[in-house]
Amino acid sequence: MGVVSLCRAGSGRLVAVKQVPEEYADDPAFRSRFRREIAAARRVSGVYTVPVVDSDTDGPRPWVATVYVPGPTLDQAVRDCGSFQEPALRALGTGLVEALQAVHAAGLVHRDLQPGNVLLAPDGPRVIDFGITKAMDETRLTRTGTAVGSPGFMAPEQILSSHEVGPASDVFALAGVLVYAASGEGPFGLGDEGVLHRVVTDEPNLHGVPPAMHPLLLRCLDKTPARRPVLEQVLAELAPSDPEALLPPALREQLAVRARDAELMAVVPPPPGAPPGIRRFMGRRRVLIGGLSALGVAVAGGASALVWTDSGDGKKQAGATPIATSSPILKFTSPPRPLWASTNPVATLMPKLYLFESTVVLHGASTSAAAFDTATGAVRWKYGLGPDSRPQKDNSALPDGTQILGTTGSGLLVSSLDTGPSSGVRNYLEVLDPAVARAGSKVSMGNSVSLVTLLSSYGGTAYFHSVSRPAGSTGGSPRLTLPLASMKTFIIAVDMASGSIRWQRPAESISVTNRYFAADQYGFYYTRGTDTGLAVDALNAADGRSRWTADVPLNSKSLLPPFMQVGSGALHTSLVAASGLLITLNVAHGMTAYDAQSGRRRWDVAMTAQTPPTVVGNLVLTSDSSRVYAVDLHSGQVKWTVISPVPLYGAGPSVAASDRVTAVLFNTVGIGAKGLTMDGGTAGCLVLRTSDGKQIWALREQADSATPTPSRTSIPGAPGAPSAADLLAGMDSWALAVRDSTVYICGAGRIRAYRADTV
Known part of the structure; x- marks a missing residue:
């Protein structure tokens, strides 16, 4: 044929x-x-x-x-x-x-x-x-x-x-x-x-x-x-x-x-070197890259779709070859119609989405949030900064000064202040019912705590990084930023049910600017840079004592030079604990699995992925600038990989998954005259079948078309960079969450829910 x-x-x-x-x-x-x-x-x-x-x-x-x-x-x-x-x-x-x-x-x-x-x-x-x-x-x-x-x-x-x-x-x-x-x-x-x-x-x-x-x-x-x-x-x-x-x-x-695969094939311009008859047909249509034998069309001799090159006169040049279809290269296409869409009512700098039983909470910046009904998209409550950067509060029981820390189990964890004539300023941790934003339990952290960061949680125990005010200081807000040398830092384990502090220990060597904390039934884990590479420390859940320390050796296959694989260069490491294993992921060292009880290294996978991994069933899912990976949790075998169609870079957690659906969110970045820009103008979400990486649908949107973006200088705070208010008001940021076959996406000024059927 x-x-x-x-x-x-x-x-x-x-x-x-x-x-x-x-x-x-x-x-x-x-x-x-x-x-x-x-x-x-x-x-x-x-x-x-x-x-x-x-x-x-x-x-x-x-x-x-x-x-x-x-x-x-x-x-x-x-x-x-x-x-x-x-x-x-x-x-x-x-x-x-x-x-x-x-x-x-x-x-x-x-x-x-x-x-x-x-x-x-x-x-x-x-x-x-x-x-x-x-x-x-x-x-x-x-x-x-x-x-x-x-x-x-x-x-x-x-x-x-x-x-x-x-x-x-x-x-x-x-x-x-x-x-x-x-x-x-x-x-x-x-x-x-x-x-x-x-x-x-x-x-x-x-x-x-x-x-x-x-x-x-x-x-x-x-x-x-x-x-x-x-x-x-x-x-x-x-x-x-x-x-x-x-x-x-x-x-x-x-x-x-x-049928779904055929719709997902990427559209390319008409092949200019095609014979005139084909060019006439393609002049009002588009050819799709892909072998029809893989899509169910009978193709004699196993031929696949042909892409021509052209000298401009319509004659086919020598060397034109069919495009192979064996490489799973993803394509950007339109997703199905959303189940619902709602205008985002809060600032969304570095947003996160938290899924609860009937509510999805969008947390934008440290003091703004909104809750949406998962079935209808209706706003349950909102709190914090609006698009005009002014404080707003609507339908929320959150007191002024509340800092949203994250989620523990079925609740939303916040830090709030309480002032009184006799007690002064006290800091409280509260677990809120996400449907109504009202406190379910409240834990006092005393009046010596000024900065609290949730590191991780497991079961009823939450692990915090706290900064205490130096003895003898007076006046000013307890949230006043003090010189680091005058502060003492601690890791604190809190029983959220009883409100009691289970243990605390000094944490001078820990920075909270990197995503490298995890917890499970055995304890709490963090990483730190060393003179020779990277170390993982495990603390006992009951008393905070050290259980084991493991070194992560230099990765000889890493694309980074050795000096970037040691000390502070070895930071930006992600951790996830699951099924008795601790998984570390670092752009310099790749992915490594440790036995959570003994610290013995179980397996290694050389990769440059740096997106915080997500564990679903027996798969560890992550991505780098060009690929999405699924790694077997117990063996370290790479089960599948797919290739992104363009070089995109993750901005924070960009992989969310259920046992049915994996969603991968990317924000593009670029290098221009002013350095590394924080927003390259487009954002994309790739939706895959978790079991084998088969693409379900994908989208790419022009971020600029929905949200006016201020100046694009490279790093916030640098000369000429947008102010914090500008960023909160105009910078378009994205986040996603997945439950079963539903994908929730925040971006382009909206939050949306999509169905992603896998059959």
């Missing part, structure tokens, strides 16, 4: 554009036959055929465009899902008979009905490649004098004399296709010359075919065309048939995935 390309018509409809092989392009006899057969094929209008939508029979490379069917071929379906049972066989046969009736009514004979020319769609089979097949076969017969077809499915008269080929030959092939669907093998076995001999001389083998269908199929496979039943008789004997019985559940799921 030559080269087959998946294209999108101007209406958005997907079509398969099939080019004939170059060897036929210069043959006048072929062109005449091809022109005649395409004209006849346009008259075919059966339900179970694939209609012709456009063609060019006069250009340098003749081609024909048909409606695209996002289903596997019959032979592929049998290989993947097994043989068909009798109800499915009758449904398949009924559809094929009706397709052949439409072909014959147009004055055509298919001549090459075989499992590779039958596509399975959700509403029945589709027969393809009639018309063009006959034109090519007749040209080959003229040149060589030998019959060309599919061994094992050709009728005896097609092998012995093409002049006797007619509708009865298609009846013979129909029976062979049904035998193949029932048994996984044609009625005359395999081979080329051997099977051709058996077709002419031997009786068919119906092993595996339901006995009730033997009489009909034996008559269809009669050596003499005149003794075969006509299609009307075949249709009557196949009754009753149920179209719903054609596709088993596994095959229906495969069809849904194929």
